[in-house]
Amino acid sequence: MSITEATSPTSQVVVRPARANDADAVFLLLQELEESYLPDRPAFDLTFDAFASGDANALVLVAEVDGAVRGYALTTITRLLYTNGTSAHLQELVVESTAQGNGIGSMLVESIERECRERGVRQLTVASRRSAGFYERLGYLSTADFLKRTFD
Numbered sequence: 001m002s003i004t005e006a007t008s009p010t011s012q013v014v015v016r017p018a019r020a021n022d023a024d025a026v027f028l029l030l031q032e033l034e035e036s037y038l039p040d041r042p043a044f045d046l047t048f049d050a051f052a053s054g055d056a057n058a059l060v061l062v063a064e065v066d067g068a069v070r071g072y073a074l075t076t077i078t079r080l081l082y083t084n085g086t087s088a089h090l091q092e093l094v095v096e097s098t099a100q101g102n103g104i105g106s107m108l109v110e111s112i113e114r115e116c117r118e119r120g121v122r123q124l125t126v127a128s129r130r131s132a133g134f135y136e137r138l139g140y141l142s143t144a145d146f147l148k149r150t151f152d
């Protein structure tokens with residue numbers, strides 16, 4: 001999968017599946033998330049390697065601008081009883097702060113949606129605390145509250 005779209009006369013955005021050699025760039029982007037977990041490189045490497053090697057239960061796409069990774073999206077895919085098939089959940093979407101506002105996030109979401117359709121996924125969900133307006137502009141509807149419990 002590769003989607004190339006011009007965003008300016010001099011810039012090209014390419015959305016593609018993540019590769020093992022994207023780990024450093026994705027780890028830097030992960031640190032831009034304002035979450036309660038501090039990124040742990042050994043734990044990240046273990047998980048990223050599994051996803052980048054083609055784990056069928058996950059999809060990681062990266063967005064390159066002029067050859068540099070500026071964003072990524074992580075989606076998990078699982079079978080559910082009530083959907084009569086597979087369901088996907090967009091777990092993480094990060095665009096480098098200096099590259100935001102240029103359509104990269106939308107391109108990543110559209111690419112995730114396209115891949116989900118190709119895989120026969122029945123629904124794509126996303127939880128968002130601060131970005132609901134972004135997803136609503138892309139056609140998402142609020143259907144539930146998202147609650148979380150963490151375990152140490």
